[in-house]
Amino acid sequence: MTEQLLESLGQAVVAGEFDGRSFPTEADISQHYGTSRSVTREAVKMLTAKGMLAARPRSGITTQPQEQWSLLDPDVLRWMLERKFSYELLRHFTEMRLGLEPAAAALAAKNASPEALRTIELGLERMAAAERGDGDHLAADISFHVAILKATGNPFYMQLDELIATALKISIRMTNRIKGHTASIPAHRHVFDAIRAGDSARAGAAMNSILTEVMALVAAGDKNGTRRAKRARV
Amino acid sequence: MTEQLLESLGQAVVAGEFDGRSFPTEADISQHYGTSRSVTREAVKMLTAKGMLAARPRSGITTQPQEQWSLLDPDVLRWMLERKFSYELLRHFTEMRLGLEPAAAALAAKNASPEALRTIELGLERMAAAERGDGDHLAADISFHVAILKATGNPFYMQLDELIATALKISIRMTNRIKGHTASIPAHRHVFDAIRAGDSARAGAAMNSILTEVMALVAAGDKNGTRRAKRARV
């Protein structure tokens, strides 16, 4: 119940349904959604923790400026991508991946355990299978990228799995749409080979080139304006 | 009140006071800390959102394995660094900075507005002043690094300000302690110059070299074992 309310309120905030100070009071929310005050308060509390709301006595609940939203929170990012998609957002996200994932790949080359390595390879195989029409390409691509994060052995990078997975679900759909592009198997295999060989520099460079490619696609979409984005938002 | 309880519980969890399934029930917590059940529930809810706890009927509240904690949450990271400091953690954090900050510097070189540029320069000047004994070196260093994140114009990087600031407060203190090291002004000026010149590659490389230096210090501390870390934990 709290979860549902959290979801509803989160989406509503992102969609901009409450501009500025017009956010309803606890009482209004409870009545509108038919929830008790406890549930309402706990949902608001969570959105406060995510930087989207702030509550003060007498003033009531107010929406926080977008700069303060915790974009690194998978919930927030998902709401943004689903209800407020823009190529600009996707570009910003890809810019961050461009910082993180090559570094992660380089680390993985140094630290990957045999099991972790095997998991990356498995992701690659799933991608190849999907290429032949056998399996979900999107899921395969995600598993490959997540496996590399896990292989770093660094808890900070490992934490990013859900975030990357969430965003890839939307962003890959977008980049595929732009040019009928599908993630390049050889480029991904190149990353895997470098990691297996323990070659940090090459692993980082290979991952960098994958993301540079993605970035080019996103930038192209950005230039085409928002009409296509709106159509794709389904 | 909720904040205080959140703080107490968060620190207690990090310190490992509740191993495994021994976490108290809502009722126990309320009694122990003298808080009402509403307050207790809201605090637990927040720790759940941070991945540190999970609550299920009949089973009660349980601590989650450390892999699931949201290390990117400034609260969690602060608790970790304050109550569970280790050079390994610091090394992992620095590994992430090594991915993020050079990329941020490169972006800043492309996007920094005149005001943002001025803010970076201000940070640099504060560092120089601190070097001459005039002002807080730690605060100056933080302001420099945060200013670069802000200058990227990318909300994802900009979000990291609190995280980086939190961690720098502890990590700089540590790295200084290792060798009486203080952050190198020329190296930082090099980054600034490259950003001002709009030279992405050089900005990234310069930032990279700063962090590589930090990494070397941390790695050295790591080798010295945990005794020094424990002393430094004050």
Next chain:
DNA sequence: TTTTTGTTATTTGTATGATAAATACTATAT
């Protein structure tokens, strides 16, 4: 007129008690 001060009303914060829902544990029957 402007500023200060005090009052009031609104909204969140906290406390308490009661009921519902989920589920680990136990006893029983097969």
Next chain:
DNA sequence: ATATAGTATTTATCATACAAATAACAAAAA
């Protein structure tokens, strides 16, 4: 030994009351 039904424990939700903070307003003073 296994399956089934019942029981007890704990969180989840609801409802209500009161406390605390404060924005808005009014009155008084400068």
